[in-house]
Amino acid sequence: xxxxxxxxxxxxxxxxxxVDGVSFTVAEGEIFxxxxxxxxxxxxxxxxxxxxxxxxxxxxxxxxxxxxTEREQLRRLIGVQLxxxxxxxxxxxxxxxxxxxxxxxxPADWRELIAAVGLTDQVRMPYAKxxxxxxxxxxxxxxxxxNPRVAILDELTTGLDPHARRExxxxxxxxxxxxxxxxxxxxxxxxAERLCDRLAVLDGGKIVALDTxxxxxxxxxxxxxxxxxxxxxxxxxxxxxxxN
Amino acid sequence: MSTLTRLAGSEARLxxxxxxxxxxxxxxxxxxxxxxxxxxxxxxxxxxxFGGELPINLYLPVVLxxxxxxxxxxxxxxxxxxYRERGVLKRLATTPVKPSALIGAQLIVNxxxxxxxxxxxxxxxxxxxxxxGPENWPGLLVAFLLGxxxxxxxxxxxxxxxxxSRASAGVGSLVYFPMLxxxxxxTPGDMMPEGARRVADFTPLGAxxxxxxxxxYGDWPQPLHLAVTAGYIVVTGVLAIRLFRWQ
Numbered sequence: 085x086x087x088x089x090x091x092x093x094x095x096x097x098x099x100x101x102x103v104d105g106v107s108f109t110v111a112e113g114e115i116f117x118x119x120x121x122x123x124x125x126x127x128x129x130x131x132x133x134x135x136x137x138x139x140x141x142x143x144x145x146x147x148x149x150x151x152x153t154e155r156e157q158l159r160r161l162i163g164v165q166l167x168x169x170x171x172x173x174x175x176x177x178x179x180x181x182x183x184x185x186x187x188x189x190x191p192a193d194w195r196e197l198i199a200a201v202g203l204t205d206q207v208r209m210p211y212a213k214x215x216x217x218x219x220x221x222x223x224x225x226x227x228x229x230x231n232p233r234v235a236i237l238d239e240l241t242t243g244l245d246p247h248a249r250r251e252x253x254x255x256x257x258x259x260x261x262x263x264x265x266x267x268x269x270x271x272x273x274x275x276a277e278r279l280c281d282r283l284a285v286l287d288g289g290k291i292v293a294l295d296t297x298x299x300x301x302x303x304x305x306x307x308x309x310x311x312x313x314x315x316x317x318x319x320x321x322x323x324x325x326x327x328n
Numbered sequence: 329m330s331t332l333t334r335l336a337g338s339e340a341r342l343x344x345x346x347x348x349x350x351x352x353x354x355x356x357x358x359x360x361x362x363x364x365x366x367x368x369x370x371x372x373x374x375x376x377x378f379g380g381e382l383p384i385n386l387y388l389p390v391v392l393x394x395x396x397x398x399x400x401x402x403x404x405x406x407x408x409x410x411y412r413e414r415g416v417l418k419r420l421a422t423t424p425v426k427p428s429a430l431i432g433a434q435l436i437v438n439x440x441x442x443x444x445x446x447x448x449x450x451x452x453x454x455x456x457x458x459x460x461g462p463e464n465w466p467g468l469l470v471a472f473l474l475g476x477x478x479x480x481x482x483x484x485x486x487x488x489x490x491x492x493s494r495a496s497a498g499v500g501s502l503v504y505f506p507m508l509x510x511x512x513x514x515t516p517g518d519m520m521p522e523g524a525r526r527v528a529d530f531t532p533l534g535a536x537x538x539x540x541x542x543x544x545y546g547d548w549p550q551p552l553h554l555a556v557t558a559g560y561i562v563v564t565g566v567l568a569i570r571l572f573r574w575q
Contacts, residue, residue: 134422164422169415175338177454187331187423194421210345223453257357294479 085112085154087234088133092142095128098240104289105142107163110282115266116255117280119273119318126168126269133267141218144236160189163232165223167239173212177203177222180211181229188230200255201225202248208325218244224252225302235259238269253279277301277314287322331425335433342436349403353441357395357449361387362456372457373513376433378517384458386517388450389544392472393511395445400479401504404438407485409496418575427574435480442476467543475536476558479507481564482532483512510534529553532560 088110092279095103110116131137135155142153149158167200171180181194193251198204201221206214212224215328220243227235240256241249256279260266270276275296285293285300293300297314304312304320329337343349364384366373371384378386408431411417417427453459462468483501490496508530512520519527528534535556539549 116555136421159422159424161541166419166422169419172342172416174342179338179341183334184423186329186334187425226419229424233337253511323508 086110086148087112087114088116088141088267089145090117090129090133091144093129093132093139093144094141095125095132096135096140102289103132105288106284106289106291107142107296108291109285110265110267112283113263114266114280115260115261116267117268117270117276117283118286119270119276120286121281122272122321123277124286126239126271126286129165130238130267130269131166131288133248134162134236135159136164136276149217153188159231162234162239163227163230164235165235165240166226167242169223170219171211171222174210176208176210177214180222181225183230184226190230190231191229194225194229197225197228198256202251217245217248221248221252224255232264234265236267240268240270241272241275242312273313273315273318285318285321292321293317331524332432332436333427335425335429336436338462339430339433339435339437340440341550342401343403345440349441351405353395353399353403354436354445354448355473356398357445358452360394362390365453365457365514382457382459384453384457387452387535388459389462389468389540390512390516390537391449392446392540393475394513395449396444396472396476396506396536397533399438399445399505400483401500401568403441404434405483405487405496405500406493407434407495408483409490409493412487413493413575415575421574424448431484432533438480439476446472461545462541463521467548468540470554471536471543471557472548474554475533475539475563478536478557478560478564480562481508481568482568484568485564486573502575507533511537512541514546520557530556532557 086109091107093103093106094101100251106125106129118126118129129139132139133146133151135151135158135276138152146158148160151158160282160295170282180200185191185194196315198207203218203221203225211219211222220241224237224240227237228235241252246250253275256266256268280297282296283300284291301312301314304317306312307316361384362388372382374380375383411430417430420427422431450461454461469475483500486496486503490499510524510529510531511533515521515524528539529552535553539553539557542549
């Protein structure tokens with residue numbers, strides 16, 4: 085079953101086209117990655133899919149809902165983790181979880197979720213005192229508090245140490261195993277390769293490739309006598325217009 | 329419990345955890361009156377110049393205006409622009425709750441703090457100097473509420489048109505200090521020069537202060553002052569709603 089359907093999405097800011105005719109579909113229970121360099125249009129794409137921005141062209145449907153006209157219904161069914169979205173300095177972890185849980189008709193158990201992201205010891209800690217990684221993990225927990233059917237996660241593991249990144253990946257797989265569809269934005273190759281079932285590679289606002297990580301790598305073959313990895317595939321796909 | 333009540337409860341808790349905002353919104357008006365009255369002995373003795381009144385009493389409605397200006401131009405404005413700048417409103421926009429609900433909660437908290445701070449100031453004046461309250465309560469409340477709404481509208485408008493919280497704080501203080509002048513903080517009652525008073529009539533806090541001073545002494549506020557504050561409410565309200573960006 086198709087959960088996300090993006091058709092000819094374009095978004096311009098002034099005369100700069102940031103997203104240019106992007107189309108893809110995501111199936112239920114899939115972990116779908118959007119991979120690209122800074123400024124490739126990843127965040128704008130997922131903000132349009134989340135209903136935070138209105139596309140200039142194209143249509144997007146999530147769980148059968150039009151993201152332009154049915155935003156209210158959509159927001160009960162999706163969980164979104166945004167880049168650089170903070171909380172009130174003096175709001176405590178437990179308070180934030182309970183407050184956000186109260187927004188949804190059928191929220192998850194916030195204590196379970198806070199344990200899953202490893203913040204049980206910080207429940208009484210105010211947001212401002214959390215480390216960067218702890219803030220990131222709280223942000224993930226808040227995106228999942230409404231028991232969403234689709235989780236949209238932008239730069240999921242930025243700022244996390246390697247241990248916390250592995251833990252977060254494990255959490256994302258667990259969520260998927262419960263039937264949640266995950267749309268993931270990343271610029272980390274290893275994360276895209278390990279976690280995603282399929283990847284859309286974005287360059288200059290356009291999708292330049294869309295396949296499983298393994299297939300993207302296989303298309304490149306060997307590079308300088310070594311077996312290619314995802315980074316080689318990425319560089320081969322996005323190299324156009326640059327010197328090297 | 330409705331979402332707005334829940335958000336207002338949460339914002340009230342956060343407000344009370346911020347010592348500076350608690351001091352300026354709740355305690356400052358009372359502290360100011362008590363300190364002024366005690367620092368200058370003549371302030372708390374009946375004066376023939378003021379028809380046998382205590383000079384400090386002249387200050388009470390003016391300090392109400394000062395309280396309105398302080399809460400709206402510092403506490404409320406700072407929080408609103410920070411919430412946008414730091415993505416708090418944007419995060420809320422991804423949930424079933426609208427970010428406007430958080431702004432509504434902030435208004436409830438700030439109005440509550442303003443009322444509490446004003447009541448505390450009047451109680452302190454009554455205890456310290458035996459000051460009586462306003463002679464025209466309904467007139468005072470109308471003037472106070474209109475003046476507060478006009479200044480809230482101005483705070484929302486500044487938050488709407490400034491690009492970040494530093495700019496809003498800057499514009500906020502550019503507005504705050506002249507507003508205090510026109511409210512008569514340095515020249516209460518009849519001490520304000522005639523020219524300045526004519527300008528003050530057309531500023532939101534100046535008009536509100538005049539209206540509150542009239543009501544304090546038993547008159548009804550002048551229609552001009554009520555019309556000026558009402559005009560500011562409409563204009564700033566409409567512009568703020570049109571221009572506000574959630575992210």
